[in-house]
Amino acid sequence: xxxxxxxxxxxxxxxxxxxxxxxxxxxxxxxxxxxxxxxxxxxxxxxxxxxxxxxxxxxxxxxxxxxxxxxxxxxxxxxxxxxxxxxxxxxxxxxxxxxxxxxxxxxxxxxxxxxxxxxxxxxxxxxxxxxxxxxxxxxxxxxxxxxxxxxxxxxxxxxxxxxxxxxxxxxxxxxxxxxxxxxxxxxxxxxxxxxxxxxxxxxxxxxxxxxxxxxxxxxxxxxxxxxxxxxxxxxxxxxxxxxxxxxxxxxxxxxxxxxxxxxxxxxxxxxxxxxxxxxxxxxxxxxxx
Amino acid sequence: xxxxxxxxxxxxxxxxxxxxxxxxxxxxxxxxxxxxxxxxxxxxxxxxxxxxxxxxxxxxxxxxxxxxxxxxxxxxxxxxxxxxxxxxxxxxxxxxxxxxxxxxxxxxxxxxxxxxxxxxxxxxxxxxxxxxxxxxxxxxxxxxxxxxxxxxxxxxxxxxxxxxxxxxxxxxxxxxxxxxxxxxxxxxxxxxxxxxxxxxxxxxxxxxxxxxxxxxxxxxxxxxxxxxxxxxxxxxxxxxxxxxxxxxxxxxxxxxx
Amino acid sequence: xxxxxxxxxxxxxxxxxxxxxxxxxxxxxxxxxxxxxxxxxxxxxxxxxxxxxxxxxxxxxxxxxxxxxxxxxxxxxxxxxxxxxxxxxxxxxxxxxxxxxxxxxxxxxxxxxxxxxxxxxxxxxxxxxxxxxxxxxxxxxxxxxxxxxxxxxxxxxxxxxxxxxxxxxxxxxxxxxxxxxxxxxxxxxxxxxxxxxxxxxxxxxxxxxxxxxxxxxxxxxxxxxxxxxxxxxxxxxxxxxxxxxxxxxxxxxxxxxxxxxxxxxxxxxxxxxxxxxxxxxxxxxxxxxxxxxxxxxxxxxxxxxxxxxxxxxxx
Numbered sequence: 001x002x003x004x005x006x007x008x009x010x011x012x013x014x015x016x017x018x019x020x021x022x023x024x025x026x027x028x029x030x031x032x033x034x035x036x037x038x039x040x041x042x043x044x045x046x047x048x049x050x051x052x053x054x055x056x057x058x059x060x061x062x063x064x065x066x067x068x069x070x071x072x073x074x075x076x077x078x079x080x081x082x083x084x085x086x087x088x089x090x091x092x093x094x095x096x097x098x099x100x101x102x103x104x105x106x107x108x109x110x111x112x113x114x115x116x117x118x119x120x121x122x123x124x125x126x127x128x129x130x131x132x133x134x135x136x137x138x139x140x141x142x143x144x145x146x147x148x149x150x151x152x153x154x155x156x157x158x159x160x161x162x163x164x165x166x167x168x169x170x171x172x173x174x175x176x177x178x179x180x181x182x183x184x185x186x187x188x189x190x191x192x193x194x195x196x197x198x199x200x201x202x203x204x205x206x207x208x209x210x211x212x213x214x215x216x217x218x219x220x221x222x223x224x225x226x227x228x229x230x231x232x233x234x235x236x237x238x239x240x241x242x243x244x245x246x247x248x249x250x251x252x253x254x255x256x257x258x259x260x261x262x263x264x265x266x267x268x269x270x271x272x273x274x275x276x277x278x279x280x281x282x283x284x285x286x287x288x289x
Numbered sequence: 290x291x292x293x294x295x296x297x298x299x300x301x302x303x304x305x306x307x308x309x310x311x312x313x314x315x316x317x318x319x320x321x322x323x324x325x326x327x328x329x330x331x332x333x334x335x336x337x338x339x340x341x342x343x344x345x346x347x348x349x350x351x352x353x354x355x356x357x358x359x360x361x362x363x364x365x366x367x368x369x370x371x372x373x374x375x376x377x378x379x380x381x382x383x384x385x386x387x388x389x390x391x392x393x394x395x396x397x398x399x400x401x402x403x404x405x406x407x408x409x410x411x412x413x414x415x416x417x418x419x420x421x422x423x424x425x426x427x428x429x430x431x432x433x434x435x436x437x438x439x440x441x442x443x444x445x446x447x448x449x450x451x452x453x454x455x456x457x458x459x460x461x462x463x464x465x466x467x468x469x470x471x472x473x474x475x476x477x478x479x480x481x482x483x484x485x486x487x488x489x490x491x492x493x494x495x496x497x498x499x500x501x502x503x504x505x506x507x508x509x510x511x512x513x514x515x516x517x518x519x520x521x522x523x524x525x526x527x528x529x530x531x532x533x534x535x536x537x538x539x540x541x542x543x544x545x546x
Numbered sequence: 547x548x549x550x551x552x553x554x555x556x557x558x559x560x561x562x563x564x565x566x567x568x569x570x571x572x573x574x575x576x577x578x579x580x581x582x583x584x585x586x587x588x589x590x591x592x593x594x595x596x597x598x599x600x601x602x603x604x605x606x607x608x609x610x611x612x613x614x615x616x617x618x619x620x621x622x623x624x625x626x627x628x629x630x631x632x633x634x635x636x637x638x639x640x641x642x643x644x645x646x647x648x649x650x651x652x653x654x655x656x657x658x659x660x661x662x663x664x665x666x667x668x669x670x671x672x673x674x675x676x677x678x679x680x681x682x683x684x685x686x687x688x689x690x691x692x693x694x695x696x697x698x699x700x701x702x703x704x705x706x707x708x709x710x711x712x713x714x715x716x717x718x719x720x721x722x723x724x725x726x727x728x729x730x731x732x733x734x735x736x737x738x739x740x741x742x743x744x745x746x747x748x749x750x751x752x753x754x755x756x757x758x759x760x761x762x763x764x765x766x767x768x769x770x771x772x773x774x775x776x777x778x779x780x781x782x783x784x785x786x787x788x789x790x791x792x793x794x795x796x797x798x799x800x801x802x803x804x805x806x807x808x809x810x811x812x813x814x815x816x817x818x819x820x821x822x823x824x825x826x827x828x829x830x831x832x833x834x835x836x837x838x839x840x841x842x843x844x845x846x847x848x849x850x851x852x853x854x855x856x857x858x859x860x861x
Contacts, residue, residue, distance in 0.1 A: 033653035035601075084836045091599060092835045094656060095792055098601060098785055099835065102828030110821040217781075221664070224657050232654070263668050266661030273646040273658055339740055365742035377737035379730055390730045393723045394742035400751060403722035404715045410722055417723065457742060 003133035005250045011139035012222075013246020014146035018201035019216075019223035020230070020238040021153065022194035028170035028233055029190035032082065032093045036100035037198050038220030040077065042213060043104050044070045044199030045206050046112050049119060059122050063145075066203050067196045074195025078188050086187070108213040121207030142204050149200055150239060153193075157235075162189055170233075218262050222249065225265040228272050231279025241279070291350075292317045292493050293461055298337060298347035307333045308344070308517045315461065320487055320494045322508035324501075324528075326537060329514040331497045332374060335463045338495065339371045340364040351461070366394060370454035371463035374497075376446055380439040384430055384449050387438055389421045391456030421456070428452050443470060451482070461493045462486060468500045476500050480507040505529070513537065557803075558710065565702055573698035574770070575810050580705035581767045582790060583806025587709075587716045588759035589791035590802050595725060596752035597732030598647055599656045602663030603760050603787045606636040608779035610761030611768035612670060612677055615685040618769075625688045629708075629765040636761020637754045639666075644753035648746050663784050671776045682775035685768045698770065705766060712759055713799045719755070728752055782824075789831045795841025804842045 019038060026034045034040075047069050048062050057065075081100060085093045123141030127134040157163040162185075168176040169186040177183050205219055226245040230237025245265065253261040272279065291314035298311045308330045315321045323331050336342040338349060340361045349356040356364055370391075379387050396417040398410040425434050430452060433441060438449055447467065454462055464483065468476040480503045486492045498504045504511060504525070511528045513521040515537040521528060528534055565573055585603060592598050610632030618628040639662075646658045670677045677683060687694050688701055695701050719725040728748045730738040735745055768774055790809040795801020816823045838844060 027653070033656070035656070081832050081836075088835075088839065090652060091593070091597070092839060094599060094653060095788065096832050096835045098788060099828045099831035102785060102789075102831065103825050104828075106821070106824035106828070110825060221661070228654070228657065259672065260668070263665055266665050269661050270646055270658060273650050273654055277649045277654065341736065341740075360744065361739040362742045362744040365740050371740055373737075377734050377740070379733040379737065381733060382729075386726070390726065390738070390743070391741050393727055396723060398723070400724055403724045404718055404755075406718040406722070410718075413723060414721075453741065 001254075002251075004135060005254055006247055007133065007135045008139045009247035009250035010243055011136075011142040011246070012249065013226070013243035014143050014239075015201050015205050016219060016222040016226050016246055017239040017242035018146055018149060018204070019198050019219055020227040020242045021150070021235060022198040022201075023223060023227050024230075024232060024235055024238045025194040025197075026190050028235075029166055030082070030093075030187045031090055031173075032097065034100075034191075034194070035094070035097045035220075036077075036104055037194065038216030038223070039101050039104035039108070040073055040195050041070070041198035041202035041219075042216040043108050044073055044195065045119075045202030045211060045215075046108055047073075048199070048203060049117065049206075049211060050112075052120075059120060063122065063200070063203055066199045070196035070199030071192040073199070074191040074193070075188055077195070078191035082187065082191065083184070086184070105213060112213070114213065116210030116212035119203075119206035119211040138207070145200065145204060149197055153197070153235070156193075166190060221262065221265045222246070225268045225272075228269055229279060234279070237279055291315060292319075292352060293338070293495070294348075294350040295334075295338070296348050296350075298334065298344045298349065300333060300337060300342060300344045306517050308337070308514075310347070311514065311517070311519050312347075313512045313519060313522055315493050315495055318487055318491055318493055319510065320483060320496060320508045322504040322511040322525075323495060323497045323514065324499075324504055324511060325514035325520075328516075330517040331514055332465055333517075334514070335371065335465050335495070335497055338364075339369060339463055362394070365457060368458070368460035369463065370457040370459035370461075372447070372450045372454055372465055372467060374465040374469065376450055378438045378446060378450055378453075381437060383435050383437055384441070384452075385421055385425065385434045387449055387453050388424055388430075388456050389417055391453035392420055392458075393417055394457075424452055424456055428455075444475065455486075455490070459492055461495065464494060464496045464498075466497055466499060468498055468503045471500075473502070476503050477506075479503055483507045557800075561706055562703075565699055570698060573702055575814065577698050577702045577705050577770050578767075579806045579810040580702065580709045581763050581770065581806075582787075582809045583709055583803045584712055584763035584766070585760050585787050586791050586794055586802030586805040587712050587799065588756040588763070589787065590796060590799065591716055591719065591759070592752055592756035593791065594796035594798075594801075595720060595732065596728050596749065596756075598749065598752060599652065600659040600756070601656050601781075601784050601788055602643075602659030602661070603756075604779045604781070604783035605659075605663035605666035606640060606757040606760040607764035607767070607783065607787075608663075608666050608670060608776070609639055609757075610636040610764030611774055611779070612683070613761070614765030615683050615768045615774055616676065618686060619683070625686075625690065625769060628769075629762055632765025632768075633758040633762040636764065637758035640757020640761075641750050641754040643757070644750040647749050647753060660781070660784070663779075663781065667776050667779055670779070677776075678774070680775075682773055684773055685771065687772065688766075688769040701770065708762065708766065709803075712762070713802070716759075716799055716802075724748070724751060786827070789827060792831060793834045793841055795843030797840070798843055800846065801841050801843035808842070 019041060022037050023034060026032055044066060048066050051057065051065065052062050077100065081096050082093060085096055121138055123138035125136050125138055128137050157167055165181045166186050166189060168179065169181050169183060173183060201219065202216060205215065209215065222245050223242060226242030227238040229241030229244060245268065249261055249264065252264050293315040295314065296312040298308050300308045311334060323334065325331055333342065337344045340356065340359060344357060351367060351369065379390060396413040398413045402410040425431055428448065430448065433445060438446060441449065468479040471479065483494060483496060484507055487494060496504065496508060508525060511523065511525055512519060513528060513534050520533045520537055521531045565576055585607065589603065592600055613635035614628035614632035617623050617631040618625060643659060643662050647655050671679055687696060688704065689695060690704065727738065727743045730743055731745050731748055739745060786809055790805040793808050794805025812827065813823065816826055819826060834841065840847065
């Protein structure tokens with residue numbers, strides 16, 4: 001029983017990890033925590049759903065198209081809402097993302113209705129045998145797709161100009177600006193990239209349950225928990241944190257309480273914030289005065 | 290007995306030694322200068338004394354009481370006040386409010402009487418306002434008392450920060466580069482002010498400063514830091530002729546020598 | 547009469563005259579204005595003065611509502627005792643939530659308060675024996691001096707009086723040494739701490755006070771509604787509170803009042819838009835942050851500064 005729970009936990013965790021990556025990306029590049037990230041992913045997933053229903057394109061193509069769709073949603077959102085707030089106090093940007101949450105959440109309900117719809121899965125739920133443990137095929141598929149996204153992201157940050165500029169901006173915005181990094185473009189790239197990744201997480205989670213306008217909220221909370229566990233400014237930390245959350249969640253639901261399985265994420269959030277606010281994997285750096 | 294006694298202060302940031310085993314003391318009514326090349330750990334040391342940083346090892350005795358382990362506000366309330374290299378003012382409010390906030394910790398009515406504006410809360414406000422007014426009068430800030438700090442010139446902002454520190458009736462003041470960004474004439478006035486603080490108020494001073502004229506003319510003793518270590522200590526005359534000091538400064542860049 | 551006092555007098559006179567000519571539904575809407583405006587005051591203290599964010603105030607609201615309902619129905623205590631109990635229970639939890647706030651700020655705090663509100667909602671839902679769980683809880687009408695108030699007309703004046711009392715307390719707090727120390731910490735925590743002002747104490751005071759106000763509001767709301775269910779205290783409520791406070795204006799008592807009017811009246815005005823309503827709220831919130839960061843009350847300030855007066859928002 002336990003190996004299956006662990007593997008499906010890792011699958012869940014890698015879905016959370018994709019959303020957490022989006023949150024951390026935007027936070028690192030622009031110092032904004034985007035509370036609407038889950039809702040933007042949900043809207044992107046609905047767009048993919050409509051595309052699938054209208055055009056009948058194969059699901060793999062839709063999964064690939066999710067990236068430009070998400071990117072576009074992110075870019076437009078950044079331009080319209082975040083850009084004008086670039087020089088305002090950070091609390092204003094935070095409040096604006098809460099406005100975005102309302103717009104995307106209820107906008108989806110308004111456009112696509114409030115009833116859940118079935119979203120087909122790329123992978124079958126049939127079990128396969130790995131090292132003696134029977135593991136669902138879609139768990140492996142989810143982990144595989146997430147791994148692919150993380151690999152692409154790694155290449156982007158290590159080998160592309162835009163990626164390196166973003167890393168520089170996240171370390172020291174002021175210095176990066178003086179070195180000729182265009183902060184506006186970094187913010188735009190971060191929002192585009194982050195939303196693209198988050199839509200992939202939406203496409204992975206939708207087949208597990210049903211697709212509706214509420215689907216991403218629980219995912220967002222777990223992603224927060226995982227990202228905080230990982231220190232919130234480390235991409236690797238966020239991924240590891242979310243995998244831990246996914247596994248714990250599955251074990252918690254199976255052995256302790258299913259009805260509190262969403263609540264335990266807050267317990268983790270609060271516990272980490274109280275005991276080790278810098279996260280489990282990063283060291284605290286004293287503030288320069 | 291020394292007013293402030295540091296012994297064996299060490300602190301490192303992510304593996305980098307910022308201070309190692311620094312010891313010296315400041316006597317009652319003494320002006321001690323803290324100099325050294327950029328990155329020598331001067332500001333870090335000031336931050337340790339005012340407890341924005343907590344040293345990893347060592348002890349800081351103030352009036353015979355251990356400071357390490359106390360909170361920043363506790364240290365402030367014991368009579369240690371400071372100014373900042375890059376100014377830390379309450380920019381959106383008036384000069385008057387800045388100064389009041391510097392002494393408000395001594396005028397506390399209970400929370401309930403604050404909520405209900407009871408006579409005790411009003412009395413506290415009256416007393417704090419009176420003391421603020423006296424400080425404004427004494428430092429000649431009358432003309433700008435009700436101007437918002439962010440609208441003042443850099444020099445005036447520095448005076449406001451000094452006034453706010455004075456409002457805490459400190460026994461020890463930590464001044465972090467009070468003459469930074471000032472012309473020679475203004476620097477001379479800073480040196481005057483520092484001496485007056487001691488002579489008129491009996492305040493001991495730990496002064497971090499790059500401007501050698503200020504340091505040499507104002508200080509009774511000078512401590513020299515380099516790479517987080519104390520390399521020399523003595524009277525201005527001794528320091529001026531110390532080979533170790535000259536080497537440290539020349540080794541870094543010629544401008545400071 | 548000094549201009550400031552005159553303005554306050556006129557505002558109170560208008561608020562007192564508002565119910566005349568309205569029907570039961572109008573009384574109910576006005577009562578909600580007062581209840582929301584109290585939450586506005588609480589965010590005025592927490593965000594406006596303290597610079598701490600909360601997107602979980604529905605949690606405190608729920609605690610106040612349920613505490614009062616339980617005190618009145620199960621312990622049989624009078625209505626006003628219930629309201630006070632609601633405030634106290636919420637205030638205690640507020641002090642508790644402040645503990646993570648001592649270590650973290652900004653975004654983290656927002657996430658922690660969000661978690662807190664969802665936790666409260668879930669607890670109330672699961673703890674059936676006490677809260678009625680899914681069925682909810684019936685709450686008696688408010689009663690004063692042994693007589694039950696059947697109409698919201700009378701209740702509105704009770705609410706108005708309590709709002710004025712809380713606004714007076716918030717105003718006292720803003721000019722008190724404790725309140726100004728809190729604002730100093732918001733402006734520069736480093737400078738304030740070096741002035742001998744301890745951050746932990748003030749953050750706890752800000753959270754506890756804010757939660758107390760919200761708890762009182764929740765308790766009064768329970769008695770207005772007559773029936774409690776956990777859905778009332780969802781994330782949507784928390785977000786509405788935050789929007790209302792921002793749109794009204796976070797830095798003054800007048801802003802809190804305008805926020806209360808906004809939150810109570812917007813659904814009436816936007817009724818025709820049905821499903822698109824919430825989208826419009828979101829858009830309004832974003833537009834407000836972009837173009838009117840001081841909230842609706844800052845329009846009043848702009849007009850006043852044209853007339854050469856001191857802005858209302860300053861203490």
